[in-house]
Amino acid sequence: MTKSVLTIFAHPDDAETMAGGTLIKWARDGYRITLCLITDGDKGTSDPLDTPEAVVSRRQAEQARAAARLGASVVTLGYEDGMLQPTLDLRRDLVRVMRKVRPQIVVAGDPTVWFRHGTYINHPDHRAAAQAAVEALYPAVKKHGIFPELLAEGLEPHVVEEIWLGPTDGADTWVDISDVMEEKISLICEHVSQFPPEPTRAAFTRMAREVGREHGLALAESFRTLRLSSSTVRSLAGDREHRR
Ligand SMILES: [Zn+2]
Numbered sequence: 001m002t003k004s005v006l007t008i009f010a011h012p013d014d015a016e017t018m019a020g021g022t023l024i025k026w027a028r029d030g031y032r033i034t035l036c037l038i039t040d041g042d043k044g045t046s047d048p049l050d051t052p053e054a055v056v057s058r059r060q061a062e063q064a065r066a067a068a069r070l071g072a073s074v075v076t077l078g079y080e081d082g083m084l085q086p087t088l089d090l091r092r093d094l095v096r097v098m099r100k101v102r103p104q105i106v107v108a109g110d111p112t113v114w115f116r117h118g119t120y121i122n123h124p125d126h127r128a129a130a131q132a133a134v135e136a137l138y139p140a141v142k143k144h145g146i147f148p149e150l151l152a153e154g155l156e157p158h159v160v161e162e163i164w165l166g167p168t169d170g171a172d173t174w175v176d177i178s179d180v181m182e183e184k185i186s187l188i189c190e191h192v193s194q195f196p197p198e199p200t201r202a203a204f205t206r207m208a209r210e211v212g213r214e215h216g217l218a219l220a221e222s223f224r225t226l227r228l229s230s231s232t233v234r235s236l237a238g239d240r241e242h243r244r
Contacts, residue, residue: 007106008094009035010128107223111131166223173222181208
């Protein structure tokens with residue numbers, strides 16, 4: 001069966017920068033990829049004369065080019081960039097997307113990450129998106145009693161088998177991206193308003209080298225992963241039988 005992968009991130013370019021190499025490899029293996037963008041990225045400019053509309057339309061065009069490289073579909077929820085909160089409305093919206101796409105694998109942020117490398121404060125949108133994604137994954141997406149209005153939309157509960165989170169300080173899975181590093185850089189650079197080619201190539205190659213170094217890989221991406229137990233799957237089957 002062709003696997004389905006859903007990425008859930010706050011901004012255009014988050015999935016590509018965090019997991020682009022892994023997504024390219026999965027796309028090569030025939031996985032069906034859907035990119036869920038919670039915001040439009042309308043604050044993604046340092047030019048005070050840029051209008052939000054101009055920024056959004058530029059970023060939508062960039063996202064379409066990046067998605068085309070992955071053969072991916074794009075779902076945009078249209079929340080305001082820079083203002084994201086892990087609300088019940090957002091959780092419901094993410095459950096709706098998961099129940100429509102019905103992925104085996106969800107890739108999202110790690111909600112526990114506040115700081116990285118002694119140099120970086122994690123964007124609050126990234127934490128909010130990550131928290132909302134994890135809270136949608138358990139237990140809302142698999143419980144028919146949570147958000148019953150989604151049942152009325154014909155969206156049945158669903159169990160996601162694997163969750164891949166990053167960037168993270170609790171990595172347990174490393175993916176060798178040596179053979180797709182050039183493609184990852186090209187993928188990220190489709191978001192040219194955010195990532196000019198030369199500093200991007202140097203920065204992402206250095207990061208991938210550092211991630212791979214301790215695991216004998218030339219260039220890598222790392223993730224905290226959860227493989228949900230079969231008892232979860234059985235309990236969903238039980239729920240279904242119970243409802244008949
Ligand atoms: Zn971002």
